[in-house]
Amino acid sequence: MFRRLLLVSLFLLIFGAFAGYTQDEITIFATVGAYYPDEPTENNPDPPKMMNAIAAEYEAANPGVNIELVDVPSNISGDQWRSTVFNGQNEPHIIVNNFIRVWQEQGNDWYVPLNDYIEMPNPYIPEGTPGHERWADSIPDVVWDSTYHTGSGNQYVVTVNAVAVGFYYNIDLLEAAGIDTEFDIDYSLWADWETMIAEMGAVAEAGYEPLAMSMSTASPYTYNWFDGTSLTSMYIDHIESWWEPGASWHALNQREFACAIHNGLISAHDDAFADWLGLLADFEPMWVDGYAVMTWDEAYRLFITGEVPFLLGNAASQTLNVTRDADFNWGISYFPPVTETTSPHAANNESAYLVGGFTAGFTVTDRARREGVEEQVVDFLMYLTAQPQWGRVVTDSPRSIPTQFGLDVPDALKPTVAFLELPIRALKDPDPRLSRRYGEDHRRLMQEYFTDQIDLETLIAEEDRLMSREARVVIAENEWTCDFQME
Amino acid sequence: MWRAKWLYLALLIPVALLLIFEWLPAFSALYNSLYIWNGGKVHFYVGLEHYERMLSDRTFRVAITNLVGFLFFRVVMQTVLPFFAAEMIVNLRSQRWSYWWKIIFVFPMVVPTILNYLIWRFIYNPQVGLLNEGLKLVGLGEYTHAWLGDPLTVMWALAFVRFPWLPTLQFLIILGGLQTIPKEVHESAAIDGAGFWRRLFYIDIPMTRRQITLAMILTMIFMTQRFDLFLVMTDGGPGYSSMVPALQLFQSAFNFLEFGYASAIGVVLFVAMLALTVINLRVSAGATN
Numbered sequence: 001m002f003r004r005l006l007l008v009s010l011f012l013l014i015f016g017a018f019a020g021y022t023q024d025e026i027t028i029f030a031t032v033g034a035y036y037p038d039e040p041t042e043n044n045p046d047p048p049k050m051m052n053a054i055a056a057e058y059e060a061a062n063p064g065v066n067i068e069l070v071d072v073p074s075n076i077s078g079d080q081w082r083s084t085v086f087n088g089q090n091e092p093h094i095i096v097n098n099f100i101r102v103w104q105e106q107g108n109d110w111y112v113p114l115n116d117y118i119e120m121p122n123p124y125i126p127e128g129t130p131g132h133e134r135w136a137d138s139i140p141d142v143v144w145d146s147t148y149h150t151g152s153g154n155q156y157v158v159t160v161n162a163v164a165v166g167f168y169y170n171i172d173l174l175e176a177a178g179i180d181t182e183f184d185i186d187y188s189l190w191a192d193w194e195t196m197i198a199e200m201g202a203v204a205e206a207g208y209e210p211l212a213m214s215m216s217t218a219s220p221y222t223y224n225w226f227d228g229t230s231l232t233s234m235y236i237d238h239i240e241s242w243w244e245p246g247a248s249w250h251a252l253n254q255r256e257f258a259c260a261i262h263n264g265l266i267s268a269h270d271d272a273f274a275d276w277l278g279l280l281a282d283f284e285p286m287w288v289d290g291y292a293v294m295t296w297d298e299a300y301r302l303f304i305t306g307e308v309p310f311l312l313g314n315a316a317s318q319t320l321n322v323t324r325d326a327d328f329n330w331g332i333s334y335f336p337p338v339t340e341t342t343s344p345h346a347a348n349n350e351s352a353y354l355v356g357g358f359t360a361g362f363t364v365t366d367r368a369r370r371e372g373v374e375e376q377v378v379d380f381l382m383y384l385t386a387q388p389q390w391g392r393v394v395t396d397s398p399r400s401i402p403t404q405f406g407l408d409v410p411d412a413l414k415p416t417v418a419f420l421e422l423p424i425r426a427l428k429d430p431d432p433r434l435s436r437r438y439g440e441d442h443r444r445l446m447q448e449y450f451t452d453q454i455d456l457e458t459l460i461a462e463e464d465r466l467m468s469r470e471a472r473v474v475i476a477e478n479e480w481t482c483d484f485q486m487e
Numbered sequence: 488m489w490r491a492k493w494l495y496l497a498l499l500i501p502v503a504l505l506l507i508f509e510w511l512p513a514f515s516a517l518y519n520s521l522y523i524w525n526g527g528k529v530h531f532y533v534g535l536e537h538y539e540r541m542l543s544d545r546t547f548r549v550a551i552t553n554l555v556g557f558l559f560f561r562v563v564m565q566t567v568l569p570f571f572a573a574e575m576i577v578n579l580r581s582q583r584w585s586y587w588w589k590i591i592f593v594f595p596m597v598v599p600t601i602l603n604y605l606i607w608r609f610i611y612n613p614q615v616g617l618l619n620e621g622l623k624l625v626g627l628g629e630y631t632h633a634w635l636g637d638p639l640t641v642m643w644a645l646a647f648v649r650f651p652w653l654p655t656l657q658f659l660i661i662l663g664g665l666q667t668i669p670k671e672v673h674e675s676a677a678i679d680g681a682g683f684w685r686r687l688f689y690i691d692i693p694m695t696r697r698q699i700t701l702a703m704i705l706t707m708i709f710m711t712q713r714f715d716l717f718l719v720m721t722d723g724g725p726g727y728s729s730m731v732p733a734l735q736l737f738q739s740a741f742n743f744l745e746f747g748y749a750s751a752i753g754v755v756l757f758v759a760m761l762a763l764t765v766i767n768l769r770v771s772a773g774a775t776n
Contacts, residue, residue, distance in 0.1 A: 080741040087526045108527040209614070218722035289613040290636035292725035298612070307614055437743050441546075448726035451638050 026373050027066040028380055033096035033161075033360055034317060034399040036071050048397035054389050058380055065376060077218075079436070086110050086365075093368045093377045098359050099147040099157045100432035103253065106152055107478070112364040113154035117378050118144075124386035130405040135382060138404045143358045146251060146424065159361030160385050161400035164334070164354060164419035165225050166315040167211075168322055171329040173309045177206035181331065187418045188352065190336035193230070193279065200286040203309055210286040212299040212308040217443050221296065222312045224429035224439075225355040226283070226335065227446075232425045233338035234276040236349040239426045241265060244484055251357075251424050254474055257433050259482035261471035268464035275343035277449075277459065284450045292447050314356070315416040316400045323412060334419045353425035358403060438470040513757075520751035525744040537751035547752070550723075550730040557646055557731065558710050564652040565706045566661075566699060572653055573662035574691060589662070596655040604719040607648045611635050611720075635721050638728035645720060645729055657702040664698030665691060700771040704764050711760055732756055 038047035055067035070092045072081050079101070085091040086108065102111055122135040131138025139159065147157045169189065171181050179202055184191035190199060200210040215223035232239070242252060242260040252260075260266045267273065288294065288308055300318070303311035304325045311318075315332060322330060335355070340347035362385065368377040383389060391407045394400070398410030401420065409417055431439030442463065449459040475482065520537055524530045541547050572592055579585040610617045613633035622630050634644040668691065676686050692699070714733035717723055723730035723738075732752055740749035 077742070083526050083741060083744055107529075108525070110527075216722055217724055218718070290633035293635045293641075293721045302614055305615075440738070440742060444724065444726045447724055448638075448728075451636075451725045451728075453638050453726050453728065 025064050025066070026376055027068055028094065028373070028377055029068045029070050029092035029367075030094035030380070030384075031070045031072055031092050031096050035393055035397060036069060038071070046397075048393070048399070050393045050396035054384060054393065058383050062376075062379075065380070067380065082110075089367070089370070091365045091367050093365055093371075093373070094381060095363050095365055096360055097157070097363050098432075099149075099159065099361060100359075100428065102156045102363055103149050104432070104436070106149060106154070106156060110366055111156045112366065112369055112374060113152075113156060114158065114364065114378070115153075115155050117382075118155060118158070122382045122386055124383045124389070126388065129387060131386070138385070138387065138406075140403065140405070143403050146358045147361060149253070156363050157361035158363075158381060158385055159358045160390055160403050161360050162358050162403050162420055163314060163316040163356045163360075163400045164416045165312065165356050166332040166334055166416060166419060168303060168311040168313055168318065168330055168332050170303070170306060170309045170326075171331055173208070173306060173328065174203070177203060177208070177309075179203060179206070179309075183333065185336070187334040187422065188336045189333040192336050192339040193283075193342045194339075196336050197282055197286065200310070204286065209288045209302075209308050211310040211312060212288050212294075212302040213291055213312045214294045214296050214299050215287070215291045215443065215447060216293050216295055217440060217447075218295065221314075221429075222299070223291075223443065223446075224431075225312065227280070228427045228429050228433070229335055229353045229355055229425045230279055230338055231276050232353050232427045233346045233349045234272045234279075234343060235266065235427070236346060238265060238272075242485060249423055249426070251428050252426050252433070254432070254434060255478070255480050255482075256485075257427070258471040258474045259480070259485050261434075261467050262475060262482050263485050265485065266467075268460045268467060272343070272345040273463075274456075274460070275345055277456065279338065279342055280446070281450070292451065315419060316398075316413055319412055319416070320397075320399065332415050334422070352422055354420060354422040355425060357420065357424050360400075434467070434470045435474055437473075438466060441466050516750040516753045516757075518750075519747055520754050522747045524746040524750075526740070526746045527744070533747070537748045538755075540748065541751060541755065546727055546730060546735055547732065549727045550732045550735050553642055553729060554711065554731045557642060558707060560646045561652070561710050562703055562706045565654050565657055566703050568652050569654065569658040569702065570661050570695075570699065573658055573665050574687070576662060577665045592653055592658050593655050595653070600715065601719065603649060604716060608635075608720060611644055635729075636725055638725050641721060641725065641729045645716060648716060648720070654706070657706060660698050660702050660705075661695060664695035668694050696771055700767055704767055707763060707767075708760055711756060 032051050035048045035051050037049045037052045040047055051069055055069060059065055059067055072078065076084075078097075082091070082095070082097070082101075082105070091110070105111070118134075118136040120135055121133050122131050122138065125131040125135075125138055129138070136144060143159050143162075144155065147159050148155050167189070169181065174181050179199060181189065183189055184195065188196075190196040203210040213222040239252070242256050242265055243250070244253075244256060257266075288299070288302060291299075296313075299311060300313065300321065302308040304322070306328060311322075313322075319332065335352040337352045338346045338349055340349075362381055364374065364377050364381065368374040385404070387404050387406050390402055390404060394402045394407065394410060398412050401409050401413050401417065427433055429439065430442045433439070445454070445459060445462050445466065448454045449456070454462070474480075521532060521534060522530055523533050523536075576585055576588050576592075579588065611634040613619060613631070613636065616634075618634065619631040622628060632640060634640050672690055672694075673686065676690055681689065712733055714731065714737050717729055717731050717734045718737065721729045723734050733756070736749045736752040736756070739745040739752065
């Protein structure tokens, strides 16, 4: 009897100690986007590595806390990956995500509002540096304003990256073809949209397909960029009337755009809309053959092998790649402004608009709340995004321009700083303008138009039907009202 | 006797696993097709709304049209060509050569499908692809083309992927059928003066009708379920010109989080496949009788 009691007591002691130990152990899973410390490969000989060091430092300072960096699989889209991990309740505690995606998904309660946390001091930011007293002060207001979700009144994203896009150009190839490579304006080779089309036309006459870009619905980024920025230019005289009251120039949220459609302030039957379609149709012959199904990588290879003189790409990661791979002289330019030479609707338009900007940031997911480790997760996020840490991450691998005060722009990305000073485009990519369904169907409609499967009349009718339907759906799903808009 | 009882009991395990992992998810699609479900918290009953939507869904109509053409082409090719390959191998006199030819025909089975698609993407690449370069090489440069980027050529280009259409499974099924025909039948036919074609149409095809039917049904099912080809090669573009229902199902679920609508598409595909299979079996049985 005594031996049995002894055995049971011993068992309980061991089990209790083990249970106590495991309860104190916390593992924080985090995605870190482009900074994931991958193994070197032939195509990526110098991958980022600093995140491992930062995770190890944090673990050393916080016994019992493990940091597990998670790589998002490259063979499925971010949307598919998120819907899988969230629905399986297996999402990492911290996810790098585009703030627009977070807006679209916030109805699922997938993300923790960070409003209170960003008001707190960040102990990992040195005294005297912005953000030490109040975490939010480490990042300029313009970043917070851009990523703030007006619909819910919540801030879900801490954005420490800024990126632009740009036209990479092969100087050797253009000069050999007799094409001017001097900038017409501060940020662009071309003074206006028409000049761009004319010069790319001259490139085509010299025997080249001018622009490597992708309009594949699987990787639609490149097309989306000029879709949104040129549409902004066409509606420059109207956009202010679409804003929610008291707003200043900003990227419209879904509610503002959906309500603009609902209230008849924008329609595919508008003259400005028709001019915009004309602008895109004039540009389309400059795109490489097969753009509709071309991937980003394929477009890049065409540029880097000297087949095509222009490439539209991400002005951060692509700059690193071009610097590494190009064996020719190259430069980077930005979109020209759309002016009245293109359309009377753009007569008051003075600028091109920034594509990108403060797009990707850190979010804390519902898993942190479910597991009761929200504060520990936010603490790690504070550590990671504090200037001493983030500065090392960006210096190690300059994949974006850091947004925090006190950090330098990496040398490789300095040519793109001028692009970041442009006003943000009011009308973003088709997906975040309204819905994913709209983005996908809109791109497919445009492809049908560009490949002569439908005529202009059908395109306008279909686009109008699509815009109306998706605006109705988005407004109904979110139970929004649209009485704030006045023409 | 006890061994037989144990066998029945032992069989319960795989049956239970099959029910949990195969039947349950499949039948849950029927249930989910009656709901709006975003894969998360939004989940409410809408009855047959998704099925009504399908009737007026332009994308679904185009997808079905594309699939029908694609299926017809691939079912014919993936039955006729494996049949002729198997027929030739069966008629080889040397057993050793017959063995090696079988190995050669079966070998593609071990090549990962995705690799195959990537190779074909490269073949069709408009700027540096093998097809266009080959055309230029033989002086047919004016016929170079963005094969996947043109709505007029994209479905043909996709149909030619994995040319010369000798799928291993179908080949082995038909080969197995041909090998079961007794030699005496062929010898009698030869004595009666039947040549190759007469033997083919009056002996080999009728006597392997079941295997041919099975090969056709399998091709139909595989091709209807296939969305990876379309996803990797074109993602259904340009426009909707290479959209198929399986890809639309995938996109509805994972791009737009419309799991209810995706389930409804799945149910319709299942019913269509079932109906086609039954018709095929009936026709085949009728012809055999």
